Amino acid sequence: MQVDNWRIPEDLYYDWGDYWIKVTGNQAVIGMTEAGQSNIGDILYLDLVSEGTVVLRGEKVGSIESGKWVGSLKAPLSGVVVEVNRQLEEDPRQVNTDAYGQGWMFRMELTDVGEISKLMDPRAYKAWTEEQMCLAKEGEMSS
Amino acid sequence: MPRKRGGDELMKKVWRLLDTGKQSAAYNMALERVILTARSRGMVPDTIHFLEFSPHCALIGYHQAVNLEVEEEYCKEHGIDINRRISGGGNLYMDEGQLGWEIFALKDTPGIPRRLEDMYSLLCEAAIAGLSRLGVQARFRPHNDIEVGGRKISGTGGTEMGNSILYHGTILTDFDVDTMIACLKLPLKKLENKQVQSFKERVTCLREVLGYVPPMKDIKKAMAEGFAEVLGVELKPSGLSDFEQSLLDQELPLFQSDEWIRGSRPSQGSQLQVVDYKSPGGLIRVSLRLDPQRKRIKYVFITGDFFAYPERSILDLEAALKNSSSQPDDLLFNVRRFLGDHNVIIPGVTSEDIFQAVWTAIERVEG
Numbered sequence: 001m002q003v004d005n006w007r008i009p010e011d012l013y014y015d016w017g018d019y020w021i022k023v024t025g026n027q028a029v030i031g032m033t034e035a036g037q038s039n040i041g042d043i044l045y046l047d048l049v050s051e052g053t054v055v056l057r058g059e060k061v062g063s064i065e066s067g068k069w070v071g072s073l074k075a076p077l078s079g080v081v082v083e084v085n086r087q088l089e090e091d092p093r094q095v096n097t098d099a100y101g102q103g104w105m106f107r108m109e110l111t112d113v114g115e116i117s118k119l120m121d122p123r124a125y126k127a128w129t130e131e132q133m134c135l136a137k138e139g140e141m142s143s
Numbered sequence: 144m145p146r147k148r149g150g151d152e153l154m155k156k157v158w159r160l161l162d163t164g165k166q167s168a169a170y171n172m173a174l175e176r177v178i179l180t181a182r183s184r185g186m187v188p189d190t191i192h193f194l195e196f197s198p199h200c201a202l203i204g205y206h207q208a209v210n211l212e213v214e215e216e217y218c219k220e221h222g223i224d225i226n227r228r229i230s231g232g233g234n235l236y237m238d239e240g241q242l243g244w245e246i247f248a249l250k251d252t253p254g255i256p257r258r259l260e261d262m263y264s265l266l267c268e269a270a271i272a273g274l275s276r277l278g279v280q281a282r283f284r285p286h287n288d289i290e291v292g293g294r295k296i297s298g299t300g301g302t303e304m305g306n307s308i309l310y311h312g313t314i315l316t317d318f319d320v321d322t323m324i325a326c327l328k329l330p331l332k333k334l335e336n337k338q339v340q341s342f343k344e345r346v347t348c349l350r351e352v353l354g355y356v357p358p359m360k361d362i363k364k365a366m367a368e369g370f371a372e373v374l375g376v377e378l379k380p381s382g383l384s385d386f387e388q389s390l391l392d393q394e395l396p397l398f399q400s401d402e403w404i405r406g407s408r409p410s411q412g413s414q415l416q417v418v419d420y421k422s423p424g425g426l427i428r429v430s431l432r433l434d435p436q437r438k439r440i441k442y443v444f445i446t447g448d449f450f451a452y453p454e455r456s457i458l459d460l461e462a463a464l465k466n467s468s469s470q471p472d473d474l475l476f477n478v479r480r481f482l483g484d485h486n487v488i489i490p491g492v493t494s495e496d497i498f499q500a501v502w503t504a505i506e507r508v509e510g
Contacts, residue, residue, distance in 0.1 A: 045206035067286040068232035068300035
């Protein structure tokens with residue numbers, strides 16, 4: 001499945017911050033989608049919290065910088081950050097070049113597996129991404 | 144032409160116009176987070192903020208490291224504050240005559256584009272509209288600069304919190320470029336007059352463009368009108384809210400602390416290299432700062448005795464290569480694409496020559 005040139009793998013969950021979430025048992029690996037990294041642009045810095053940090057869904061787990069813009073990375077689910085992809089701190093462009101592979105950002109142990117029901121499936125994420133593209137185009141046309 | 148936003152005159156939304164005057168770097172940096180917090184919690188309206196600095200200061204970007212970006216001894220000797228922004232971008236120097244401008248708004252403000260690149264362009268256009276009221280014909284240079292005749296007059300950057308954004312920039316009024324060169328780590332050898340002169344040619348200020356510096360109140364008035372026009376809003380002067388003042392009192396100690404200013408940052412480097420490369424069209428001198436760990440060109444200056452048409456194209460190429468990959472394939476691709484897209488003609492100098500000059504400097508840093 002894809003929107004524009006951005007792939008949306010069917011075995012992942014998604015959230016509104018353009019994160020992909022791969023769930024295995026009570027653990028989840030999290031990264032940024034191709035659509036998300038495309039909007040941000042060439043990533044210059046990526047800084048993530050330490051392993052062992054406990055976060056609630058929506059709380060900050062790091063920061064990301066592109067084109068002089070600093071954005072926050074948010075946890076799409078609640079839990080403990082058990083592993084961080086430290087390679088990204090030296091080479092954050094892997095999020096741009098291999099969003100669903102080498103560009104994974106962190107792994108969490110989930111405190112409430114039930115929260116997964118709050119995420120989007122690939123079909124819902126595709127529809128949401130298309131809606132965002134329409135809104136962006138409407139914005140351009142009104143300018 | 145600036146794009147007008149916001150539609151009907153009768154429907155104009157009212158934004159706050161906030162002017163906090165001259166303050167310390169720590170106060171101004173803390174206040175950015177305070178206003179952004181207040182806006183994201185819906186406790187204050189969208190805001191245009193003017194700020195000035197006293198004493199003068201060197202500011203680094205959120206992810207940068209002080210020791211790599213600032214000449215700390217020089218700053219100490221000359222009473223220059225050092226602080227860290229909550230936004231991205233590079234090091235900068237603010238003397239007491241500069242004006243900072245900031246936009247705080249909700250992300251879903253009608254008319255503000257969602258894509259970052261589009262948002263940069265629009266918000267810079269708002270600043271450009273203000274400059275035009277002063278008689279300065281400026282234009283946006285991707286990704287985030289405002290320039291006059293190829294020379295930078297305003298740098299910009301931003302960040303976000305929850306549902307709100309901060310986008311800000313500077314206006315160089317009457318600029319003390321010598322102090323800037325002395326207090327920041329730049330891609331030049333400071334003892335070489337030609338290099339210093341060449342750096343000076345890359346920035347400009349209101350005094351240089353207009354021949355005089357307008358009174359600060361006139362600059363602010365023009366900028367406020369430009370923002371109001373392009374954003375399609377009405378500005379109403381107001382002060383800090385009680386919530387902001389109280390939060391500022393709480394936040395200020397952190398922004399005065401070493402924990403904030405010198406706290407640990409992602410591993411990075413910033414090594415200077417200068418090389419001369421002989422091409423059939425003349426000498427190409429490349430000065431660059433490289434982050435070898437992250438394989439990034441942080442800044443590059445390209446000078447020499449060749450002639451480029453259009454004249455400003457080399458300055459635009461430098462901007463295009465800033466923060467770009469230092470890998471040879473990427474560099475060659477970027478140089479070729481830029482020179483091709485902009486129809487640049489440099490007699491006797493090919494894109495391969497420019498690539499080779501920059502690559503030689505990179506190779507020397509990487510050893």
